[in-house]
Amino acid sequence: MTPVSTRGGAIDPRLVRRSRAVRSYLVVSVVLATVVAGLVVGQAWLVATVVSDGFEGSGATDAVITAVVALAAVVVGRALLGWLHAVVSARAAVEVKRQLRGEVVDRLLDGTPARLGRPESSHVVTLLGPGLDKLDPYFAKYLPQLVLALTVPAVVVVAVFAADPLSGVTIAVTLPLVVVFMVLVGYLTRDRTERRWRALVRLSHHFSDVLDGLVVLKVFGRSRNQAKGIAEVGERNRHETMAALRLAFLSSFVLELVASISVALVAVSIGLRLVEGHMTLMTGLFVLVLAPDAYLPLRQVGAHFHDSAEGRAVADDVYTILDDPDGPAAAGRSEERTTLDLAGATIAVDGVSVSYPGRSAPALAPTSLTLEPGTVLALTGPSGTGKSTLVDVLMGFTAPTAGRVTVRTAEGRAYDLADLDPDTWRTGLAWVPQAPGVLAGTVAANVRLGAPDASDDEVLAALADAGATDLHPWRDLHEGGANLSAGERRRLAVARALVRVRCGGAAVMLLDEPTAGLDPATEARVRRTLREARVTVLVVAHRRALVEDADAVVALRPLPVERAQPFEQPSRARAPQDERVETTVAT
Incomplete structure (x- = not known):
C-alpha cells in the first residue's frame, strides 16, 4: 500500500500543524532513523568483514573476534533503537488522541454540532472511542517506517555506490519502481479502506437507532424484524472488511515481488563479477547484505499503511468538526464582553429562522419576540413549530439560518448573540431542557x-x-x-x-415544559416559584395554567403548506404585572 493519504500527502499536515506532540515526535524519529541508517551500513560492513576474513584470511584472529563483538553490539543497538522508537511512537499516539478527543468534545459542547448539521451521537461515540484508537497503528507502525524509508535507502545507496558504482546505480534505478507500484496500488486500496470505515459508521448508526426505538418496536411487536436489518448491515460491513484485507494482501505481494526482483538483479551482477574475479569477496558481501535494506523500509511502509489508512479516514472526520469555518472562535472577542451582565437585560429575537439540510420546511420559521427584563414570556404552539429550536438558538446550541438575536444590557449596550463567547453567555442562563x-x-x-x-x-x-x-x-x-x-x-x-x-x-431562565408530568398542586408550586424568582423567564408551555401566569404569550403557528405568507414581526412592549399580552407569530 502506498503512503498516499486521504489528504494527498504522506504525513497529514493537519496533525503536524495542530499537534505539538507530532512535531516533537517527528524530530525524534528523524534522529533515530539517521542513527539506524548508520548502524545498518555498519552491520553490513561487519558481516562482510567477519565472513571474508574468516574464510579468506587466517581464521579466528583477534581482528575477526573484535569484528564479531562489534557486530553483536550493533545488533543490540538496532534492537534498542527499535524499542525506543516504539515507545516514543506509542506515547505520541496517546498524547495526540488525548488532544484530539479534548478538542472534539470542547467543540461539540460549544454549539458547533448545530453548525455541522448535528452529528449523530452514535457517530460521535464511534469516532471518539474505537475510531481514534485506529490512530495507534499510524503512529506505532506507519510513521516510524515512513521516516526510515526517507533516510535508510538514501544512506544505503550512497554506501553501495561508494563500494560498487554498478550496484549503486542498479539500486537507484529500481527503487523508484517500488514507489511507483506503491502509489498505483495505493490509489486503489485507499477507497476500499475508506469504505470500510464508512460501513462501520453505518453499522453503529443502525444499531443505535434500533436501541433508541426498541421500546416502541417491542410494544408494536416489530422488534424481531430488526434482527434481519442488523444482520444485513453487519454483512455489508464484513464484505467491505474482507475486500480491504484482500487488496492489502495483494498489494503486499506486488511490493515483495518488485523488491525481490530488484535485489536479484544486484545479486546476479555481483555473482558474475565474483566468478570472473572482477570483485573482491569483501565488497560483494557488503553490497549483497546491504542491498535488501534499501528496499525493506519501503516495503514496510506499504505493508503498514493498511494499518494506518483507516485511522486517516477517522482523522478526516475529526478535522471536519475541528476545521468547521463557522465554529465559534474565541479570538477577537473583547474583554468587555467576557463580563456581560444579563441582570436587567432585554433580549430581542429579530426574524430568526432555522433550516436544516435535507428538509423542505424550516425547523423554525422567521420569528420575532422580545424578552423584557423581569417578565415571564410563554411560548406556545403545536408540536413541530420550533419552540424547542428557538430555545436552542437562545442557548447558543443552534446558529440561526437567518435573523439575529440581540442583547441590550441595563447600561444600554447592545450585542449580537453570534458575537458573544458561548461559555460567557451561558453563565447568565438557567436552562431546563425538554429531556x-x-x-x-x-x-x-x-x-x-x-x-x-x-x-x-x-x-x-x-x-x-x-x-x-x-x-x-x-x-x-x-x-x-x-x-x-x-x-x-x-x-x-x-x-x-x-x-x-x-x-x-443567572438572570435569565429558559424552560422547556417545566411542569410536564406534574400534578396540579406541584405545578402550582412551580408556577409560584417562577413568578417569585424575579428574573427574565422564557417558558415553553402547553398547559393553560402556566400560560395564564405569563406576562406575555407568543403563539407559534405552523406555516401553511400551500402558500407561504410573509411572517408578522410584531412589536413587543412590556406588559403590566396584572395584564397579559398575547401575540401570535405565524410560523
Whole structure:
C-alpha cells in the first residue's frame, strides 16, 4: 500500500500543524532513523568483514573476534533503537488522541454540532472511542517506517555506490519502481479502506437507532424484524472488511515481488563479477547484505499503511468538526464582553429562522419576540413549530439560518448573540431542557450542577420550591435518571435551575415544559416559584395554567403548506404585572 493519504500527502499536515506532540515526535524519529541508517551500513560492513576474513584470511584472529563483538553490539543497538522508537511512537499516539478527543468534545459542547448539521451521537461515540484508537497503528507502525524509508535507502545507496558504482546505480534505478507500484496500488486500496470505515459508521448508526426505538418496536411487536436489518448491515460491513484485507494482501505481494526482483538483479551482477574475479569477496558481501535494506523500509511502509489508512479516514472526520469555518472562535472577542451582565437585560429575537439540510420546511420559521427584563414570556404552539429550536438558538446550541438575536444590557449596550463567547453567555442562563439530563450520583450533586458552591440549605430550599421535597438530597441516582420518574426528573431540573439563579448568578431562565408530568398542586408550586424568582423567564408551555401566569404569550403557528405568507414581526412592549399580552407569530 502506498503512503498516499486521504489528504494527498504522506504525513497529514493537519496533525503536524495542530499537534505539538507530532512535531516533537517527528524530530525524534528523524534522529533515530539517521542513527539506524548508520548502524545498518555498519552491520553490513561487519558481516562482510567477519565472513571474508574468516574464510579468506587466517581464521579466528583477534581482528575477526573484535569484528564479531562489534557486530553483536550493533545488533543490540538496532534492537534498542527499535524499542525506543516504539515507545516514543506509542506515547505520541496517546498524547495526540488525548488532544484530539479534548478538542472534539470542547467543540461539540460549544454549539458547533448545530453548525455541522448535528452529528449523530452514535457517530460521535464511534469516532471518539474505537475510531481514534485506529490512530495507534499510524503512529506505532506507519510513521516510524515512513521516516526510515526517507533516510535508510538514501544512506544505503550512497554506501553501495561508494563500494560498487554498478550496484549503486542498479539500486537507484529500481527503487523508484517500488514507489511507483506503491502509489498505483495505493490509489486503489485507499477507497476500499475508506469504505470500510464508512460501513462501520453505518453499522453503529443502525444499531443505535434500533436501541433508541426498541421500546416502541417491542410494544408494536416489530422488534424481531430488526434482527434481519442488523444482520444485513453487519454483512455489508464484513464484505467491505474482507475486500480491504484482500487488496492489502495483494498489494503486499506486488511490493515483495518488485523488491525481490530488484535485489536479484544486484545479486546476479555481483555473482558474475565474483566468478570472473572482477570483485573482491569483501565488497560483494557488503553490497549483497546491504542491498535488501534499501528496499525493506519501503516495503514496510506499504505493508503498514493498511494499518494506518483507516485511522486517516477517522482523522478526516475529526478535522471536519475541528476545521468547521463557522465554529465559534474565541479570538477577537473583547474583554468587555467576557463580563456581560444579563441582570436587567432585554433580549430581542429579530426574524430568526432555522433550516436544516435535507428538509423542505424550516425547523423554525422567521420569528420575532422580545424578552423584557423581569417578565415571564410563554411560548406556545403545536408540536413541530420550533419552540424547542428557538430555545436552542437562545442557548447558543443552534446558529440561526437567518435573523439575529440581540442583547441590550441595563447600561444600554447592545450585542449580537453570534458575537458573544458561548461559555460567557451561558453563565447568565438557567436552562431546563425538554429531556433533563441526570448524572450518576446523588440528588444534591445533580442539583449543584447549576452552582457547585451551593450549600446544603440552598439545595434543600431549591428542591422544596420545585415541589421535590420527596427527593432526599443524598439519594443515589443512576446514569440518565433511570431510577427516577419523568416528573421527578423534571422537578430535579427545575431545582437545578433555581440554584443556578440564586447561587450561580443567572438572570435569565429558559424552560422547556417545566411542569410536564406534574400534578396540579406541584405545578402550582412551580408556577409560584417562577413568578417569585424575579428574573427574565422564557417558558415553553402547553398547559393553560402556566400560560395564564405569563406576562406575555407568543403563539407559534405552523406555516401553511400551500402558500407561504410573509411572517408578522410584531412589536413587543412590556406588559403590566396584572395584564397579559398575547401575540401570535405565524410560523
